[in-house]
Amino acid sequence: MTKTSRLAIDVGGTFTDVVELLPDTGELRFDKVATTPESPTTGVLDAFGVATTGVGGIAMFTHGTTLGLNALLTRTGARTAVIGTRGFRDVYLLGRTDRRTNYDITYRKPEPLLERYDTFEVTERSLFDGSVHTPFDDEDARRVARTIAERGYRSVAVAFLHSYANPAHELRMREVLAEVAPGVAVTLSHELSREYREYERTSTAVLDAYVKPIVRQYLHDLEGELTGRGFPGRFLMTRSGGGAMTVGTAREQPVSLILSGPAGGVIGAAAFAELTGRPNLITIDMGGTSLDASLVLDGEPVLYQGAEFEGLPINTPSLYIHTIGAGGGSIAYLDEAGALQVGPQSAGAAPGPASYGRGGTAPTFTDAALALGYLGTDAPLGGKLVLDRVLAEKALSPVAERLGMSVPALARGIVRISSTKIMGAVRAITVEVGRDPKDFALLSFGGGGGLVAVDVAAELGIPTVVVPPGQGAFSAFGMLLADVQHDFARTLVAPLAELDPAQVEAAYADMAGEATELLAAEGFEATLTRSLDVRYAGQEHSVTVAFAGLSEVEAEFARLHERQYGHTMTDPVEVTTLRLRATGSVDKPQLPLLPSRTSGAVAPHGTRPVYVSEEQPAVPYSLYTREELLAGDEFDGPAVVAEHTATTVIHAGDHLTVGAHGELVITVGESR
Numbered sequence: 001m002t003k004t005s006r007l008a009i010d011v012g013g014t015f016t017d018v019v020e021l022l023p024d025t026g027e028l029r030f031d032k033v034a035t036t037p038e039s040p041t042t043g044v045l046d047a048f049g050v051a052t053t054g055v056g057g058i059a060m061f062t063h064g065t066t067l068g069l070n071a072l073l074t075r076t077g078a079r080t081a082v083i084g085t086r087g088f089r090d091v092y093l094l095g096r097t098d099r100r101t102n103y104d105i106t107y108r109k110p111e112p113l114l115e116r117y118d119t120f121e122v123t124e125r126s127l128f129d130g131s132v133h134t135p136f137d138d139e140d141a142r143r144v145a146r147t148i149a150e151r152g153y154r155s156v157a158v159a160f161l162h163s164y165a166n167p168a169h170e171l172r173m174r175e176v177l178a179e180v181a182p183g184v185a186v187t188l189s190h191e192l193s194r195e196y197r198e199y200e201r202t203s204t205a206v207l208d209a210y211v212k213p214i215v216r217q218y219l220h221d222l223e224g225e226l227t228g229r230g231f232p233g234r235f236l237m238t239r240s241g242g243g244a245m246t247v248g249t250a251r252e253q254p255v256s257l258i259l260s261g262p263a264g265g266v267i268g269a270a271a272f273a274e275l276t277g278r279p280n281l282i283t284i285d286m287g288g289t290s291l292d293a294s295l296v297l298d299g300e301p302v303l304y305q306g307a308e309f310e311g312l313p314i315n316t317p318s319l320y321i322h323t324i325g326a327g328g329g330s331i332a333y334l335d336e337a338g339a340l341q342v343g344p345q346s347a348g349a350a351p352g353p354a355s356y357g358r359g360g361t362a363p364t365f366t367d368a369a370l371a372l373g374y375l376g377t378d379a380p381l382g383g384k385l386v387l388d389r390v391l392a393e394k395a396l397s398p399v400a401e402r403l404g405m406s407v408p409a410l411a412r413g414i415v416r417i418s419s420t421k422i423m424g425a426v427r428a429i430t431v432e433v434g435r436d437p438k439d440f441a442l443l444s445f446g447g448g449g450g451l452v453a454v455d456v457a458a459e460l461g462i463p464t465v466v467v468p469p470g471q472g473a474f475s476a477f478g479m480l481l482a483d484v485q486h487d488f489a490r491t492l493v494a495p496l497a498e499l500d501p502a503q504v505e506a507a508y509a510d511m512a513g514e515a516t517e518l519l520a521a522e523g524f525e526a527t528l529t530r531s532l533d534v535r536y537a538g539q540e541h542s543v544t545v546a547f548a549g550l551s552e553v554e555a556e557f558a559r560l561h562e563r564q565y566g567h568t569m570t571d572p573v574e575v576t577t578l579r580l581r582a583t584g585s586v587d588k589p590q591l592p593l594l595p596s597r598t599s600g601a602v603a604p605h606g607t608r609p610v611y612v613s614e615e616q617p618a619v620p621y622s623l624y625t626r627e628e629l630l631a632g633d634e635f636d637g638p639a640v641v642a643e644h645t646a647t648t649v650i651h652a653g654d655h656l657t658v659g660a661h662g663e664l665v666i667t668v669g670e671s672r
Contacts, residue, residue, distance in 0.1 A: 004022065004023070004024065004053050004057050004059070005020050005021060005022050005023070005051060005052065005053045005057055005058055005059065006020070006021040006023065006058065006059055006060045006061075006062070006480060006589070007019070007020050007021075007047075007048070007051055007058045007060070007061050007062070008020075008021075008061075008062045008063070008064075008264070008476040008477065008478075008479035008480045009044055009047045009048075009061070009062075009063050009064070009476060009479075010063075010064045010261050010264055010473070010475045010476040010479060011035055011040065011043060011044065011063075011064065011065045011066060011067070011261065012035060012066070012261065012287045012288055012289065014034075014035055014287065014288025014289060014327070014328065014329050014346075014347075014348060014349045014352060014447075015032045015033070015034060015035055015287075015288055015349070015447060015472075016032065016033050016034070016035045016043045016044065016046070016047050017030075017031075017032055017472065017473035017475060017476040017645070018030070018031040018032065018033065018047045018050055018051075018473060018476060019031075019470065019473050019476040019477045019479075019480060020050075020051050020052060020053075021480055021589045022052070022053075023587070023589070026589070026590055026592045027592070028469070028470065028477065028589065028591070028592075029052065030469075030470035030472065030473040030476075030477075030644060030645050031047075031050045031473070031644070031645070032447075032472060032473065032645055033046040033047050033049075033050065034046070034349055035288075035349040036349070037070075037348065037349055037350060038350070040065070040067055040218055040222075041218065041221050041222045041225055044063070044222060045225055045229075048226075048229075055226065055229045055230055055231050056229075056230040056231070056232060058231060058232075058233050059232075059233045059234070060233050060234045060236065060586070061226075061231070061233055061234070061235050061236070062236045062237070062238060062244060062479040062480060062482060063235070063236070063237050063238070063479070064237070064238040064257075064260040064261040064263070064264050064475065064476070064479055065218070065237070065257065065260060065261065066260075066261050067211075067214065067215060067218055067257075068211035068214070068215050068254050068255070068257050068258050069258050069259070069261075069309075071210070071211050071214050072113075072207070072210070072211065072258065072309055072310075075111075075113070077113065077210035077211050077213075077214060078153075078154040078155040078185070078209070078210060078211070078212065078213040078214060079118075079152065079153050079154050079155070080113060080114050080118065080153065080154070080155045080156065080157060080206060080209045080210045081114070081118045081119070081120060081148050081151075081153045081155070081156045081157070082114065082118065082119050082120070082156070082157045082158075082159060082202065082205070082206055082209075083119075083120045083121070083122055083144060083156060083157070083158045083159070083160075083173060084119065084120070084121050084122075084159055084160065084161070084202065085121065085122070085124060085125050085160050085161040086121040086122060086123045086124070086125070086134075086140075087121065087125075088121065088161055088198070089116075089119050089120070089121040090116070090119065091159070091198050091199055091202050092112065092114075092119065092159075092199070092202045092203060092206055093112055093116060093119065094199070095109065095199050095203075096199060100311070109311070110310050110311030110312055111310075112312075113206055113207070113210050113312070114206065118153075120144045120147070120148070121144075122136075122137065122140050122141045122144055122160075122173065123136075123137035123140045124136040124137060124141075124160060124169045125160075125161055125162075126160070126161060126162045126163065126165060126166040126168075126169060127162055127165075128162050128165060128196070129165060130162070130165035130166035131166070132166070132168075136168075136169045136172050136173075138172075138176065141172070141173055141176045142176055142179075142180055145176050145177050145179075145180035145181050146180055146181075148177070148181050148184060149180060149181035149183075149184070153181075153184055154183075154184065154185060154213045155184060155185040155186075155187070155209040155210065155212055155213055156177060156181075156184050156185070156186050156187070156209060157187045157189065157202070157205035157206045157208065157209040158170050158173045158174065158177075158186065158187065158188050158189065158205065159189035159198070159201055159202035159205045159206075160173070160189070161198060162196075163188075163189055163190040163201075164189075164190055164193065164194045164195055164196060164201065164490075164491055165491065167188070167190040167191075170188045170189065170190055171188070173188075174186050174188060185209065185212045185213050185216065186209075187205045187208045187209040187212060188205070189201045189202060189204065189205040191252075191253070192204050192205060192208060192253060192255060192315070192316060193315040193316060193489065194488070194489050194490055194491065195315060195489050195491050195577055196491045196493070196576075197315065199313070200306065200313040200315040201315055203312050203313045203314070203315070204255060204313065204314050204315040204316060206312075207255050207258070207309065207312060207314055208253065208254060208255035211254050211255070211258075212254050215250070215251070215254035215257065216251050216254070219237075219247055219250060219251050220251075223235065223247060234246075234523075235247040236482070236484065236586075237250040237257055237260060238257075238260040238261070238263050238264050238267075238479050238482050239256040239257060239260055239263065239485065240256055240257070240258055240259035240260060240263055240307065240314075240316065240317075240318040240319065241256065241263070241303065241316065241317040241318055241319065241485060241487060242263050242266065242267055242301055242303065242317075242319045242482070242485070243482050243483050243484060243485025243583065244479070244482035244483060244484050244485060244586070245484060245485070245486075246484065246522045248522075249486075249522075255314060255316065256316055258307075258309060258314065259307065259318060259319065259321055261475060262285060262292040262294075262319075262321045262323065262475065263318075263319050263321070263478075263482075264475035264476060264477075264478035264479040264482070265283060265285040265292065265294075265445060265446070265474055265475035265478050266283060266294045266296070266301045266319050266321065266478065267301070267478035267479070267481050267482050268445075268468070268474050268475065268477050268478025268479075268481060269281055269283045269294070269296050269301070269443050269478070270296050270299060270300060270301050271478070271481050271588075272443065272466075272468055272663075273296045273299050273443075274299055275591060275661060276466065276659065276661070276663060278441050278443075278464075278466065279296070279297075279298050279299040280295075280296065280297060280298070280439060280440045280441070281295070281296040281440055281441055281442070281443045281466075282294075282295060282426055282429070282430065282437060282440045282441070282442050282443065282462070283295070283296065283442075283443045283444075283445070284422060284425070284426065284442065284443075284444050284445075284446070284449055284453065284456065285445055285446040285449060285474070285475060286326065286327060286328065286422070286444075286446040286447065286448035286449040286451075286452065287327050287328070287446045287447055287448070288327045288328045288329045288346070288348070288349070288352075288447060288448075289325070289327040289329055289330075289346040289348060290323050290324065290325055290326065290327050290344075290346075291323070291324050291325075291326040291327060291421075291422055291425060291446070291448075291449075292321050292322070292323050293321070293322045293323075293324075293422070293425040293426055293428070293429055294319060294320060294321045294322070294429065295320065295429055295430070295435075295440075296443075301319050301320075302319065302320040303317055303318070303319060303320070303544075304317070304318055304319070304320050305317055305533065305542075305544055305577075305579070306318065316487070317487045317581075320429065322425050322428050322429050323425075324343075324344070324421055324422070324424070324425045325343040325344020325345070325346065326342070326343050326344070326365075326418050326421045326422055326425075327343070327346060327365065327448060328353065328364065328365050328366040328369075328447055328448040329346040329347040329348055329349075329352060329353055329364050329365070329366065330342050330343030330344065330345070330346055330364060330365045330418065331343065331345045331346060331347055331362045331363065331364055332362075332363045332364065332365070332368065332396075332399060332410075332414045332417075333345075333362075333363075333399070334399060334402060334403075338402075340399070340403065340410075340413055340414070340417060341417070342365060342414055342417045342418050342421070343365075343418070343421070346364075347360050347362055347364050353365075353366040353367050353392070353395075354367050354388075354391045354392055354394065354395035355367050355370050355387040355388050355389065355391050355392035355395075356385060356387070356388075357388045357391060360395070361395055362395060363392075363395040363396045363399055363414070364395075365414060365415065365418050365448065366387075366392075366448070367391075367392035367393075367395050367396055367411075368392075368396065368410070368411035368412075368414035368415050369411070369415060369448075369451050370387050370389055370392045371389070371392050371393055371396055371407055371408055371410075371411040371611075372408060372411045372412060372415060372610060372611045373608050373609055373610035373611060373621065373640075374415075374451050374610065374640065374647065374649050375387060375451075375647055376608055376623075376640075376642070377389055393407050396410055396411060406614075408611035408617060409611075409614060411611065412611060412612075412613070415451070415452065415455075416455075418452060419452045419455045419456055419459070420459075422452060422456050423456050423459050423460060426442075426456060426460060427460070434566055437460040437461060437462050438460075438461045438462060438463065440462060441462065441463075441464040441465070441466050442456065442457045442462045442464070442465045442466070443465075443466050443467075443468065444465055444466070444467050444471065444648075445467070445468055445471040445472070445474035445475070445646075446471065446472065446474070446475070446646070447472045447645065447646050448646070449467075449471060449646070450467055450471055450641075450646050450647055450648030450649065451647060451648075451649055453465045453467065453648070453666075454649065454650050454651060454654055454666055454668055455651075457666075457668045458668050458669070462668065463667065463668055464665065464666065464667060464668065465664075465665075465666040465668060466659075466663055466664070466665055466666070467648050467663060467664040467666070468663050469591065469661060469662040469663060470645060471643070471645065471646045471648070472643070472644070472645025472646035473645050477589075480588075480589050481588055481589070482586070483583045483584060483585050483586055484519065484522060484524055484583070484584035484585075484586065485581065485582070485583050485584075486515055486518055486519065486581075486582045487579065487580070487581050487582075488511040488514060488515055488579070488580040488581075488582070489511075489577050489578065489579050489580075490507045490510070490511065490577065490578045491576065491577055492504070492507060492575060492576070492577065492578050493574065493575070493576050494574060494575055495537070495572055495573070495574045495575075496534065496550070496553060496554060496572075496573045496574055496575055497572070497573075499550060499575060501550060504550070504578065507578050508530055508578060508580060511578075511580040512526075512528055512580060512582075515528060515580060515582030516528075516582070518582070519582055519584045522584065523584075524584025524585070525584065525585075526582045526583070526584060527582070527583045527584075527585065528580060528581070528582055528583075529546075529580070529581040529582075529583070530546070530547040530548075530578075530579070530580055531544050531545060531546050531547050531579045531580075531581070532544070532545055532547050532553070532575050532577060532578050532579060533545075533575065533576045533577040533579065534553060534557040534573060534574070534575055534576070535573070535574060535576060536561075536569050536571040536572070536573060536574075537571050537572040537573070537574050538571065542576055542577075543557055543560045543561050543564060544560075544579065545557050545560060547578075553573075553575075554573055557573060591661040591662075592661070593631070593660055593661060594630060594631040594658070594659075594660060594661060594662040595630055595631065596630055596631045596632045597630045597631075597632060597633060601633070602624070602628075602629060602630070602633040602634075602635060604622035604623050604624055604635075604639070605623055605624070605625065606622075606623045607620040607621060607622055607623060608620070608621050608623055608640060609621075610638065610640070610649075612651075619638060619652075620638075621637075621638040621639055621640045621649075622635070622638070622639040622640070623639070623640055623642070624639060624640070624641045624642070625641075625642055625643070626641050626642065626643035626648075626662075626664075627643060627644065629641075629658045629662070629664075630658065631658055631659065631660050631661075631662070632657070632658060633657070633658040634655065634656060634657040634658065635655075635656055636652075636653075636654070636655050636656075637650035637651045637652055637653065637654035637655070637656070637669070638650065638651050638652050638654075639656065641656070641664065648664060648666075650666055651669070652669070653668075653669020653670070654666055654667065654668055654669045655667045655669075
């Protein structure tokens with residue numbers, strides 16, 4: 001069969017989102033299938049089943065998964081050991097001595113992924129300049145490897161002191177492990193991060209090793225199934241830093257997949273910012289289990305040279321994504337004080353919200369949205385799942401009775417609590433770092449984003465909400481835009497004024513050679529982008545500055561420091577890290593233009609009663625079907641816009657206009 005389409009699949013907590021691009025026509029098809037937590041490959045293969053061309057007709061498959069993230073959240077990763085330099089056995093468990101919350105007496109450090117029993121040390125030591133202080137003790141290494149084999153560890157993280165400058169001892173340790181403990185998966189810290197800061201590099205290696213056996217097995221099984229079904233195309237995985245990686249690289253560096261699903265939405269948001277001429281966006285992606293908030297500034301996603309998982313550092317480039325437990329499946333309950341709470345516990349994909357009719361009995365956000373009238377029983381989710389209002393109200397009733405409220409009033413409270421939590425997530429990435437939400441538009445997507453977006457925007461003073469086409473599967477759409485990407489770094493701590501240009505060029509040339517060779521092996525031509533981390537002498541935090549020449553660094557650093565931190569200083573400037581990003585470009589899909597209406601105006605096809613308050617228990621909201629809207633259509637709220645993968649709600653005072661590519665542009669009413 002001729003390869004004719006490209007497919008992106010994003011596995012979420014409740015639904016697996018599917019986007020298919022037909023390059024010949026530019027058509028984009030959005031769909032959803034149920035996630036299958038008990039058998040992850042099954043849901044993905046079901047998603048292949050909705051492709052119009054069949055498995056054999058797909059030229060490229062891009063995939064985002066939360067498998068590694070879920071293993072970390074539930075602490076169900078592989079039994080892992082860590083090997084360090086003799087005398088530095090406790091680097092991972094000691095971590096840093098800083099305290100994030102100075103005035104919280106209940107604060108406890110994040111729980112590590114392993115115990116001291118699982119930490120080992122080998123006689124060896126390199127210095128910061130790469131010279132060998134203590135030679136590698138081969139017999140000591142074999143002793144440790146034998147103990148690891150005897151205890152039955154499935155995975156090992158090797159993180160030797162200053163291996164970023166000289167990786168020879170880590171490479172030799174892998175050889176010893178392969179000889180003595182051949183069944184153990186091995187992660188070497190320098191292959192993930194060639195940067196100083198021993199704890200951060202060790203933590204990254206441990207996280208990678210912890211999920212590696214699980215991710216490897218999943219990708220092995222999925223590749224085998226696809227090959228057996230005749231898949232002829234290229235298989236890519238999205239990575240936390242906003243690009244993609246080949247499945248072979250993903251097997252060896254699964255730590256880069258931990259935030260791969262949410263990253264797809266941010267990639268798509270950056271493309272949409274350029275397409276619609278809105279360079280500054282706040283994004284909220286509300287799925288079944290969680291909500292992810294992020295920023296697009298001047299058309300670019302905010303990239304951090306490092307991330308965290310529950311306080312455990314990941315020293316690889318990552319998009320800045322703030323995640324909270326507020327999704328469509330978030331469970332509503334009364335806490336010990338009798339107060340109403342929503343999430344972070346979720347009904348997940350099985351059994352899911354009560355209204356799904358799959359055996360769930362706990363009241364969720366989705367059940368509340370149905371009881372309010374935001375969702376209806378006339379528009380099946382994903383074209384397949386018909387919600388059951390009776391089951392939703394039955395689940396909500398016990399909590400409503402305990403609070404002495406009507407079911408609709410409780411539902412209103414659940415939605416408002418969720419909206420307030422989402423506002424907190426948006427404030428965390430804007431107000432709390434000195435940015436005014438009013439300077440942004442709110443880009444809302446995910447299966448539940450359109451239900452709360454205008455409420456969140458109104459409370460924060462954001463004047464405009466934009467809902468992209470295929471909002472329910474928008475993260476998967478973003479995955480179609482992800483270029484293959486590799487990041488390289490070399491530590492070089494020195495005053496800017498004393499940097500040797502020849503040394504800098506030699507370091508970049510070394511990284512460029514490695515990058516070009518790697519991408520060529522993966523079938524791509526490399527585009528190289530240089531940058532470096534710069535700080536004031538004595539500072540801990542740094543700013544990443546694009547590098548074109550040493551003469552321009554200080555002025556650009558001052559500009560970016562002023563922008564990020566609101567001030568500059570007269571202290572000397574120093575460089576800490578040289579960075580190189582290597583990109584292999586994939587063809588980008590183009591969103592087609594939506595035709596305009598030739599005559600007349602768009603008209604609703606009915607109304608639905610929506611509970612607004614005790615005083616307004618049944619306000620008629622006009623009903624529209626998004627697939628019937630054309631460019632230039634406009635109408636006022638209150639209204640509900642249903643589509644194949646999601647629903648958008650606007651209220652009295654809001655005005656909606658359909659953009660050229662089918663995006664819904666909502667002007668939020670000022671008097672609400």
